[in-house]
Amino acid sequence: MAVDQKLKDKMCEQIRNELHAAYLYLGVSEYFESMALKGLAKWMLHHAKEEIEHAMKFYRHLVDRNERITFHQIEAVNSNYKSPLEAAKAAYNHEVKVTKQINDLYKLADDVHDPAAKELLLWFAKEQVEEEEVTRTLVDLLTLAQNDTKELLLIDYRYGKSAKKDHEEDEEED
Numbered sequence: 466m467a468v469d470q471k472l473k474d475k476m477c478e479q480i481r482n483e484l485h486a487a488y489l490y491l492g493v494s495e496y497f498e499s500m501a502l503k504g505l506a507k508w509m510l511h512h513a514k515e516e517i518e519h520a521m522k523f524y525r526h527l528v529d530r531n532e533r534i535t536f537h538q539i540e541a542v543n544s545n546y547k548s549p550l551e552a553a554k555a556a557y558n559h560e561v562k563v564t565k566q567i568n569d570l571y572k573l574a575d576d577v578h579d580p581a582a583k584e585l586l587l588w589f590a591k592e593q594v595e596e597e598e599v600t601r602t603l604v605d606l607l608t609l610a611q612n613d614t615k616e617l618l619l620i621d622y623r624y625g626k627s628a629k630k631d632h633e634e635d636e637e638e639d
């Protein structure tokens with residue numbers, strides 16, 4: 466079954482949105498690098514890579530359904546954050562935005578009775594619950610730490626360790 470034109474257009478935009486998220490998180494990771502927060506940089510880099518995988522899920526869905534893809538321009542990002550907290554907030558706010566995009570897409574897929582697209586989008590909707598949770602937790606921890614360098618380094622260490630674990634799990638999956 467061909468994908469409804471409007472749904473297809475929105476999915477193509479979502480490929481761009483997910484790649485923009487990857488770009489934004491790469492900027493956040495690079496900001497953490499510049500602050501010598503290597504653990505947080507690694508954790509955020511892992512997230513950037515996940516966003517590329519998200520874009521690829523939409524890409525694969527459309528290609529498998531014999532649809533042609535429109536490649537939109539990816540917006541520039543500014544990684545000059547004022548603090549680690551501000552950088553984390555940028556990631557969290559972006560996740561909230563993406564959740565809305567996914568929910569709108571789900572509504573559209575439902576309106577045009579496209580069960581395959583709905584199933585794909587349901588996966589994304591659940592993923593967004595997790596994505597909001599992890600980025601919100603980082604915001605909360607950095608809010609608690611405020612300007613306490615020791616606390617900040619502890620958070621950095623913890624996130625570095627969890628990024629290492631994620632990386633090992635990725636390798637097991639490959």
Ligand SMILES: [Fe+2]
Pocket residue numbers: 483486515516519563
């Ligand atoms: Fe995503």
Ligand SMILES: [Fe+2]
Pocket residue numbers: 486516560563596
């Ligand atoms: Fe995300």
